Amino acid sequence: MQLRLSILASALSLAFSVSQASAQTSGQAEPDKELPVVTVSAERTGSFKSDVVQVGTFRDMAPIDVPQTSNVVTREVLDSQADTTLFGALRNTAGVTRSQLSGSTYDNIAIRGILVENRNNYRLNGSLPIINLIDIPLENKERVEVLKGASSLYYGFVPPSGIVNMVTKRAGNNPVSNISLMANQFGGANVHVDLGRRYGTRQQFGVRVNLVKGREDIGIDNFSGDRSLASGAFDWRASDKLSFKLDLEHYRKNVSEQAAIAVPAAVNGTITLPGVPDNRLNLAGEWQKYDAKATNLLFRTDYVLSENWGLLFEAGKARTERDRNFSQFQNFNLTTGQGTLRTFFARGQEWENKNYRAELYGRLPGQLITHELTFGYTANERSADPRTQPSRDVAQNLYTPVAIAQQFPTSAFASIPSTIKDNGLYLTDRVLIGEKWQATLGVRASNYESVTTTTRYEADGLNPQLSLMYKPVKNVSIYTSYLEGREESGQAPANRANAGELLAPALSKQKEIGMKAEIAKGILLQAAYFDITRSSTTVDSSNRFVLNGLAQYKGVELAASGEVTKQLSLIASALFMDAKQLNAANAGTFGKIPDNTPERTASLFSEYRLQSVPGLALSGGLYYVGNRPVNNENQAFVDGYTTVSLGVRHNTVIAGQRTTFQAVLDNAANRNYWSTAGNGLLGVGAPRMLKIIARMQF
Numbered sequence: 001m002q003l004r005l006s007i008l009a010s011a012l013s014l015a016f017s018v019s020q021a022s023a024q025t026s027g028q029a030e031p032d033k034e035l036p037v038v039t040v041s042a043e044r045t046g047s048f049k050s051d052v053v054q055v056g057t058f059r060d061m062a063p064i065d066v067p068q069t070s071n072v073v074t075r076e077v078l079d080s081q082a083d084t085t086l087f088g089a090l091r092n093t094a095g096v097t098r099s100q101l102s103g104s105t106y107d108n109i110a111i112r113g114i115l116v117e118n119r120n121n122y123r124l125n126g127s128l129p130i131i132n133l134i135d136i137p138l139e140n141k142e143r144v145e146v147l148k149g150a151s152s153l154y155y156g157f158v159p160p161s162g163i164v165n166m167v168t169k170r171a172g173n174n175p176v177s178n179i180s181l182m183a184n185q186f187g188g189a190n191v192h193v194d195l196g197r198r199y200g201t202r203q204q205f206g207v208r209v210n211l212v213k214g215r216e217d218i219g220i221d222n223f224s225g226d227r228s229l230a231s232g233a234f235d236w237r238a239s240d241k242l243s244f245k246l247d248l249e250h251y252r253k254n255v256s257e258q259a260a261i262a263v264p265a266a267v268n269g270t271i272t273l274p275g276v277p278d279n280r281l282n283l284a285g286e287w288q289k290y291d292a293k294a295t296n297l298l299f300r301t302d303y304v305l306s307e308n309w310g311l312l313f314e315a316g317k318a319r320t321e322r323d324r325n326f327s328q329f330q331n332f333n334l335t336t337g338q339g340t341l342r343t344f345f346a347r348g349q350e351w352e353n354k355n356y357r358a359e360l361y362g363r364l365p366g367q368l369i370t371h372e373l374t375f376g377y378t379a380n381e382r383s384a385d386p387r388t389q390p391s392r393d394v395a396q397n398l399y400t401p402v403a404i405a406q407q408f409p410t411s412a413f414a415s416i417p418s419t420i421k422d423n424g425l426y427l428t429d430r431v432l433i434g435e436k437w438q439a440t441l442g443v444r445a446s447n448y449e450s451v452t453t454t455t456r457y458e459a460d461g462l463n464p465q466l467s468l469m470y471k472p473v474k475n476v477s478i479y480t481s482y483l484e485g486r487e488e489s490g491q492a493p494a495n496r497a498n499a500g501e502l503l504a505p506a507l508s509k510q511k512e513i514g515m516k517a518e519i520a521k522g523i524l525l526q527a528a529y530f531d532i533t534r535s536s537t538t539v540d541s542s543n544r545f546v547l548n549g550l551a552q553y554k555g556v557e558l559a560a561s562g563e564v565t566k567q568l569s570l571i572a573s574a575l576f577m578d579a580k581q582l583n584a585a586n587a588g589t590f591g592k593i594p595d596n597t598p599e600r601t602a603s604l605f606s607e608y609r610l611q612s613v614p615g616l617a618l619s620g621g622l623y624y625v626g627n628r629p630v631n632n633e634n635q636a637f638v639d640g641y642t643t644v645s646l647g648v649r650h651n652t653v654i655a656g657q658r659t660t661f662q663a664v665l666d667n668a669a670n671r672n673y674w675s676t677a678g679n680g681l682l683g684v685g686a687p688r689m690l691k692i693i694a695r696m697q698f
Contacts, residue, residue: 069514125168192211262682272636426442429441575600605645
């Protein structure tokens with residue numbers, strides 16, 4: 001209680017200071033001047049649909065011109081849902097599930113059943129690969145984008161799950177001075193300050209600062225912790241031809257980690273799963289902390305050579321450090337619930353990514369045919385030092401858990417350091433043929449090297465990207481595309497006999513046919529058929545994480561986002577997929593669904609602004625994930641689930657300042673469900689949570 005009062009007092013003090021500074025700047029602090037009249041309406045300043053994407057070779061392109069499935073979760077959607085986690089944002093896009101972990105520490109995510117690689121598939125501002133081993137904060141992000149499928153042309157060795165790109169907030173033409181307070185019924189609370197300004201005689205300097213500090217509590221047993229964020233986005237328009245951007249962010253999260261539940265052993269080829277535990281259950285102790293911090297730095301400069309040509313250079317560095325006491329409950333009796341809690345200790349783990357990119361881009365205009373060309377080079381180096389210590393076992397019970405006394409590492413930490421160098425030259429030519437046809441031709445020449453103390457892989461190759469688009473009218477596009485990608489096949493996780501081992505890189509191929517249309521007041525509709533083949537992995541009889549031939553993922557994906565009317569906005573998605581493993585030499589997995597892969601998902605979130613009550617908006621969301629196998633042999637499936645979210649927010653004016661009060665209820669039915677599977681682990685979905693938000697704009 002004392003901590004919560006302290007947080008509230010600090011927030012009010014900061015709000016008063018910001019208000020005073022804002023008033024002095026605008027002259028509103030003078031007593032003989034009246035406050036301006038502010039009219040509050042139910043209309044929004046943002047949209048559920050984005051006008052551009054900033055990912056891959058499609059940077060700053062309209063979504064309707066992107067010949068590949070892409071989804072954007074805008075700031076307006078994030079605010080309407082009060083989302084602060086990556087999975088919270090991505091649940092609005094088709095085929096997204098959690099993998100292995102329940103989300104108490106960070107979001108391990110799969111798209112279309114394919115794991116989103118944590119060290120290379122998450123990008124900042126379309127470029128820097130940041131390390132998703134700590135909850136990536138969204139408070140300083142303008143939107144979250146997903147480019148689904150193979151993306152090697154621009155990003156090198158990445159799996160074809162897709163690229164998750166986070167675009168940072170930047171200073172705009174209007175000053176920003178916002179303070180937000182958020183709290184939940186379990187005692188979690190945080191303060192968020194968002195400040196943005198432009199300076200200079202020509203407004204050539206821009207600064208956007210976001211600060212977050214708070215206490216974490218998500219309603220499960222034996223849980224406590226805190227998190228923080230400090231970020232800055234700076235830009236300088238040095239001249240009409242030269243500009244610079246700099247992004248800095250540092251965030252930390254130190255919380256108790258919920259224990260995972262291991263999948264029971266098969267009996268006669270069948271696995272019997274326990275009933276879903278209570279969603280507030282945590283078999284680990286509060287002392288089993290996950291303490292991680294991350295620092296990301298990205299610099300970019302653009303130079304205009306001529307009316308049609310320009311240069312871009314980017315350099316960035318991402319670093320994450322982590323201490324962890326990860327535990328999994330295993331070898332338990334389904335009748336009595338008695339089993340073993342195994343804890344894996346990690347201390348001083350380090351990951352670092354360095355990334356450089358240079359591009360020459362331009363147009364060759366013509367009367368009938370125009371070429372938009374990009375010549376680029378990217379160099380990426382990723383190093384890791386995942387130090388771990390042998391596990392320790394203690395008795396625990398699934399049905400009547402006992403308190404776990406604090407355990408300590410008893411031997412030296414072992415490590416298998418690794419270094420990956422991923423360099424590439426790429427060329428793309430977007431050919432505009434009249435007003436109705438577009439063709440994109442691209443190729444990447446890659447050089448890849450992966451080295452550990454025990455393994456070394458090298459790979460070179462050319463990967464093409466081809467697409468053809470037809471626009472019968474301006475607001476409709478029909479496209480077909482073929483892409484090839486190179487990918488790292490993965491690294492053996494901590495609970496496998498070959499923990500830390502890097503598997504050989506592999507080739508993935510993707511074919512896609514799709515249609516996009518903008519209708520009504522600005523709704524973007526998307527429909528696509530995709531067919532992806534890639535290397536499959538499995539766990540062998542010796543508990544080793546190994547390659548297992550190919551897997552094929554094919555299906556139809558649908559999406560809609562935008563404003564139906566001035567009062568009604570929505571974002572919706574659906575996936576209908578057929579996924580199979582194709583290794584005929586392994587009879588146990590041939591023709592089976594890859595683990596943790598749902599063949600059906602759907603989501604719908606909408607918000608309605610009431611005309612009868614200006615400033616009042618009501619919202620609701622439905623999120624469905626279908627059945628998923630717990631392993632590649634399909635010896636058991638976790639049931640599908642649907643969660644419900646409800647929300648209300650009201651915009652008003654207090655003391656001349658625009659103020660928003662909001663309440664959001666996630667998992668409104670308080671459903672118990674298996675939220676995650678994969679890698680032999682199960683996780684339980686979060687309990688019902690009521691979030692209360694107050695936001696003031698100065």
